[in-house]
Amino acid sequence: MTITIKDVAKKANVSIATVSRILNDKPGYSEETKKKVMQVIEELGYHPNGIARGLISKRSHTIGVLVPKLSSMLMTEFVSGIENITHQNGSSAIICHTESNGKKTMQYLQLLKEKQIDGIIFASELLTEDYYQFVKKMEIPIVLLSTISYDHPVPYVRVDDQHAAYSATDYLIKNGHKNIGMIGGNKEDMVAGQPRIDGYLQAMEKHNLSCTDKQIVSGHGFGFEDGVDGFRKLIEQFPEVTAVFAASDEIALGVISVAYQMGIKVPEQLSIIGYDNLSLAEMSIPPLTTVAQPLKQMGEKATEMVFDIINNNKTVESRIFPHAIVERDSVRKI
């Protein structure tokens, strides 16, 4: 049997109201009784029941985090930042692994609603009409992380993907490369897929570099294997390639790996620039030049925004974080 505020009250010969006051630092008790009560609490090892509290306060001090893929280091960084701020605000985070599955996502949304979570962080996936309608109807504060909604005014935190991709490609060009290929993620992905391809295209055009379809391979995802398959395909259809822009660090590592197998030297014969700046990037051989997103800070900012909405019920402003090229050793300067 777990002990409640009643037990404390009884043993301390006071009413539960008094105990409650002491617990919540509300005026209306003497130092003396406080001392007595605190002692009893200590003796009994009493801990208030947050559930009962939540029933009244209508706050669960919990926020929900929806992520498509748990196994990516990207998410790890996000989650890490989210957890920091959440804890700092005396709350905790429930993490939900959607696997990019619409049905599962809706299930989670309902679960979170039933759990009475105070807010939601929705990461790295398009906010569909369904999701949006649900969240809106339930009046749950939400902010998007590394994604956006095209049709609705939902606050977000992200990097300008197209611009970042432009910068990456531009960096390659500025370093003397002309035959630049790109390995993108999923073209259908309106958030991280197409925009990065567009940024690449934009840079190529700007510098009057030819860019045929053969120079772009867009696979199914952003993983190592996608990089492996992608580069095999790329080098076959565009053998003149001298530099590649990979839409993720994992893809970039896949490229490096294939290059190594084929005896192509990086960066002497092939330059590579990645995207994300995961810890992987420093660990690769050669260390990977890549465009960095401030992952952890983004997670933190998004979380701060959620709490801002929760606490002040004010609308918050979206935020685009700056990206930056992190120069390491995978790009040859011609």
Place this chain on the structure above:
Amino acid sequence: MTITIKDVAKKANVSIATVSRILNDKPGYSEETKKKVMQVIEELGYHPNGIARGLISKRSHTIGVLVPKLSSMLMTEFVSGIENITHQNGSSAIICHTESNGKKTMQYLQLLKEKQIDGIIFASELLTEDYYQFVKKMEIPIVLLSTISYDHPVPYVRVDDQHAAYSATDYLIKNGHKNIGMIGGNKEDMVAGQPRIDGYLQAMEKHNLSCTDKQIVSGHGFGFEDGVDGFRKLIEQFPEVTAVFAASDEIALGVISVAYQMGIKVPEQLSIIGYDNLSLAEMSIPPLTTVAQPLKQMGEKATEMVFDIINNNKTVESRIFPHAIVERDSVRKI
């Protein structure tokens, strides 16, 4: 204003008891009223309040997960497995990032208690007397993941670290290596530190191979940098080294990285075997031979055990998972 069971009852012209019965599939209602009620629920977009439910059922359908480090891929795999099973059981997981900080850990423990979580998974860190006493007193079901308690009978899921380390070293020896060095994690770490060193020592002795202090470097942690620093130190004090056993994959990558910088060829001049089999291992150059732990399954099993305790209130048996050498290309067969 959020709608409650009362609103549903009123609009459907029934009592809240009836609505509750329908919601929980308890006998005592006609098909007809069910239809009516369900329709009203639909119209109103009603969702039961899990908090209120929890107050009665004394179950929060939430479990707490304590991990020391969020940014490691090890944890990612664990968490992934945990989340799977948790969701499968209609619950969710609150993840707590302790940073190996005792005070923070105790705070989290109390937070979790107040949240009335149903159980705890405690990962990759020694269960101190404090933690144990708290959990015991609060009668919270707990299972340890990739760690153990020396002094108390707390169920755990892990791999036999010493044995695994023995296997790794043995593998090196069987492939003809004699001058084998080791780069361990933290020696103070009674769970993942010393046992792996012991396993290494055991294998060396068994095969009558000399093993001086110079052959072992034990750093502060299990990260990439520890591998970098560790190997620099190792090769200085033990230049004859021809193979190294790294206590983690990240350490191994650090070693490879330094070797590359120094122009030492892997595996031609230096063989390396890692520990963990993270996805990193396949991505390295050359692909890393390592001893694999079934991370995700371990997370899943630990979670199943927690639910076993919660649901059946039975004591569960600890489980040691088998490890396995995953042969890739970082060890030269002499």
Place this chain on the structure above:
DNA sequence: TTGTAGGCGTTATCAT
């Protein structure tokens, strides 16, 4: 089949 009422552990509003 259905409704009434008490209780889960707190907090908040009254009195005293």
Place this chain on the structure above:
DNA sequence: ATGATAACGCCTACAA
């Protein structure tokens, strides 16, 4: 400064 008591949203005997 303190104590009774009504909520909070739901479940569950017990009645009807």
